[in-house]
Amino acid sequence: MTAKDSRSPGLAALASLVADETRAACLLALLDGRAWTAGELARRAGVAPSTLSEHLGKLVAGGLLTEERQGRHRYVRLADARVAQLVEDLAAQVPAGSGVRPRTLREASAGSAMARGRTCYDHLAGRLGIAVTDALTERGLLRQDTGFALTDAGVEWFGRQGITLDRKGRRPLARACLDWTERRPHLAGVAGAALCRHALDTGWCARIGTERAVRVTPSGRRALWESLGIEAGALG
Structure with missing residues (x-):
């Protein structure tokens, strides 16, 4: 029996982080290279701040985001250029025209x-x-x-x-x-x-x-x- 690649669990864990529409929306928004507050990302993703906070915790723990706090505000950004490359490369694989059509x-x-x-x-x-x-x-x-x-x-x-x-x-x-x-x-x-x-x-x-x-x-x-x-x- 061939031994399982030791990277398999890590790859599966990374894929699960991205395989959520709310977290994907956050990662795409953060491709602007700037730091966003949790509230701003919640509005962008269309979810409650409490829900968004849980998602951000997973992305930070998984190493895709970094965070810093200023007063009562929590700011997050992509961890580095490699994460940005990963997100952009994945987005480029989405078939053209498969997204939600503009409503307005x-x-x-x-x-x-x-x-x-x-x-x-x-x-x-x-x-x-x-x-x-x-x-x-x-x-x-x-x-x-x-x-x-x-x-x-x-x-x-x-x-x-x-x-x-x-x-x-x-x-x-x-x-x-x-x-x-x-x-x-x-x-x-x-x-x-x-x-x-x-x-x-x-x-x-x-x-x-x-x-x-x-x-x-x-x-x-x-x-x-x-x-x-x-x-x-x-x-x-």
Whole structure:
């Protein structure tokens, strides 16, 4: 008899954490990379705060979330970039059109905004993320033929933009992240996070409300055209 893989119990436990609609809703909301209060997540998931608290306890105990308390408020966020990658990769496997259809014009508009551009934990996603990734690739700044990798010219390009690449940690410099709306990979990793942070800090992009959706500003459209040749039409 073949011995059972010792990782089987752990994998089953991890899968059970995600295999709940309320907990899945929390994980997807937290892909914006920010800390949320339990009350905010309860409203997003459509459950009572007491119910949500039990779910958050399981996610924290399972290592998917971290928490901190400020006064009477409890804040939670995704534990790290690896958890964000796991959630985004799983979401990308959901068949297109299998979700709940928008019930109102507001929900439909929010969905369209998310598809145009959003943050995926700490990097850009949606049509915006794909447009940037394609432009970097077409200009020889990013390679995709043997997995995502910045070229020497790509590293220099980031430097010219004033974007610092922190290569001290274990996180890869460039990584492919499968986009769940476009069904194509966009840039993640250290470079993806640095570019997203730069876009928000310089005003190239602005967040839309409290959602993950972002819009490209007029100055951002000019900057993306001048630095990467991305036409406005490609940004949705």
